[in-house]
Amino acid sequence: MLAKRIIPCLDVKNGQTVKGTNFVNLRQAGDPVELGRTYSEQGADELVFLDITASHEGRKTFADMVERVAAEISIPFTVGGGISELSDVEAMLSAGADKVSINSAALRRPELIDEIAQHFGSQVCVVAIDARMDDQGWTCYLNGGRIPTERGLFEWAREANDRGAGEILFTSMNHDGVKTGFANDALSRLAEELSIPVIASGGAGEMVHFRDAFTIGHADAALAASVFHFGEISIPDLKLYLKKEGINVRM
Amino acid sequence: MKVAVVKYNAGNIYSVIHALQRMGVEPVLTDDPEELMRADKVLFPGQGEASNAMQYLWQHRLDEVICNLKQPILGICIGQQLMCRHSEEGNTRCLGIFDTKVLRFQPHRHEDKVPHMGWNDLKVRKEENDPDMLFKGFQNGEFVYFVHSFYVPLCPWTVAETNYIQPFSAALHKDNFYATQFHPEKSGSVGERILSNFLAL
Numbered sequence: 001m002l003a004k005r006i007i008p009c010l011d012v013k014n015g016q017t018v019k020g021t022n023f024v025n026l027r028q029a030g031d032p033v034e035l036g037r038t039y040s041e042q043g044a045d046e047l048v049f050l051d052i053t054a055s056h057e058g059r060k061t062f063a064d065m066v067e068r069v070a071a072e073i074s075i076p077f078t079v080g081g082g083i084s085e086l087s088d089v090e091a092m093l094s095a096g097a098d099k100v101s102i103n104s105a106a107l108r109r110p111e112l113i114d115e116i117a118q119h120f121g122s123q124v125c126v127v128a129i130d131a132r133m134d135d136q137g138w139t140c141y142l143n144g145g146r147i148p149t150e151r152g153l154f155e156w157a158r159e160a161n162d163r164g165a166g167e168i169l170f171t172s173m174n175h176d177g178v179k180t181g182f183a184n185d186a187l188s189r190l191a192e193e194l195s196i197p198v199i200a201s202g203g204a205g206e207m208v209h210f211r212d213a214f215t216i217g218h219a220d221a222a223l224a225a226s227v228f229h230f231g232e233i234s235i236p237d238l239k240l241y242l243k244k245e246g247i248n249v250r251m
Numbered sequence: 252m253k254v255a256v257v258k259y260n261a262g263n264i265y266s267v268i269h270a271l272q273r274m275g276v277e278p279v280l281t282d283d284p285e286e287l288m289r290a291d292k293v294l295f296p297g298q299g300e301a302s303n304a305m306q307y308l309w310q311h312r313l314d315e316v317i318c319n320l321k322q323p324i325l326g327i328c329i330g331q332q333l334m335c336r337h338s339e340e341g342n343t344r345c346l347g348i349f350d351t352k353v354l355r356f357q358p359h360r361h362e363d364k365v366p367h368m369g370w371n372d373l374k375v376r377k378e379e380n381d382p383d384m385l386f387k388g389f390q391n392g393e394f395v396y397f398v399h400s401f402y403v404p405l406c407p408w409t410v411a412e413t414n415y416i417q418p419f420s421a422a423l424h425k426d427n428f429y430a431t432q433f434h435p436e437k438s439g440s441v442g443e444r445i446l447s448n449f450l451a452l
Contacts, residue, residue: 001371001372001414002367002369002370002371002415003369003370003372003394005369005370040439045369045370070265070266070269071269071272071273072273074270074273074436074437074438074439074440074442074443075396075437075438075439076396093262093263094265096265096269098263098266098437120262121262121298122366123298123366123368123398166366166368167368192361195361196364197364197368197369220364220369221369250370250372250394251394
């Protein structure tokens with residue numbers, strides 16, 4: 001049976017991992033390749049590396065890091081951050097990434113999804129969506145959650161699905177950094193409406209939150225950062241717990 | 252030991268090269284028939300579309316070369332599919348090493364997502380109590396990494412199977428020809444053991 005996946009996410013700035021709380025206040029958390037290898041050895045199923053560098057030099061550093069990850073780590077990994085055209089995707093894939101995650105660029109120009117799917121296959125294309133819920137429902141945000149758009153979460157996710165996305169990585173901005181659990185209602189609706197896997201992101205604080213993302217949210221994978229980086233939850237403990245709770249995970 | 256990786260127009264070939272390098276093997280990436288024939292072991296990996304891949308192999312006469320190899324060769328992912336007789340993908344005639352067809356997954360339920368992507372467990376078949384050499388030291392229930400929309404049905408050459416939508420061939424073996432649908436190069440320590448079993452053949 002296909003296993004539910006646990007995915008540590010590493011935000012990378014100038015070659016170092018960082019993690020924000022509610023998308024601001026960054027704290028240092030180590031060397032990304034070292035950290036990635038440690039997670040891989042502990043049983044992480046995939047890794048996500050997000051480039052949050054703005055400068056040109058920073059981008060070069062990130063590409064070098066992607067090559068090191070590909071050479072040193074033997075599980076699949078996704079890279080994202082600043083990917084806005086096909087040539088960026090090509091560069092990341094030839095550096096050794098298995099998948100790319102696109103976010104603002106896809107909202108600005110949805111055809112990018114079709115292009116990636118046609119050129120490299122759907123399995124390469126992870127569409128990341130940052131959304132916040134208010135009285136009007138769930139709204140998608142651009143630029144790391146700074147700029148609201150006109151797009152609703154569910155209709156945008158559906159469109160991305162239909163254009164050829166391979167997976168949806170949904171981050172609830174209401175839940176991110178708060179550590180009170182994932183946005184299970186929205187996740188469950190995404191799982192019902194989409195024909196592609198959904199990765200839950202934002203809100204992990206305790207092991208039970210992962211269980212709920214799978215059992216209530218029907219997510220295919222759960223992503224977290226700080227609970228892993230700061231040792232609040234260890235991946236082997238989490239896997240044992242989930243297995244005990246009847247969830248099919250890779251041991 | 253001389254290890255060659257077949258160079259053709261499929262993607263994701265470098266992850267196999269990296270995996271071999273992590274194991275201390277420096278493979279050559281080549282489409283030169285002589286070099287492929289001289290190698291002790293050949294790997295035929297990749298991700299891609301069947302008809303384009305076959306076209307490339309025909310144009311470079313690699314179809315004959317691969318079919319006539321006498322040393323162990325390991326097809327991975329699309330490599331396994333191309334080693335079969337025919338693929339539904341692009342209605343493509345393939346190499347015919349394994350006399351079976353390659354079919355597209357047909358979802359039965361909403362939860363059956365295509366491609367089959369992620370970690371799934373293997374059931375290794377045993378002949379007279381012994382698993383295929385590729386799976387020496389393997390314990391049932393170990394997980395490997397898959398990414399594919401087409402699959403090889405169970406057939407006489409199936410040496411390991413996985414269940415997704417229905418049971419299918421996760422690995423094939425006939426004479427010197429080995430193949431896996433999953434990616435050993437992306438399957439952590441389990442995958443490394445499978446690659447090292449192949450290199451030890």
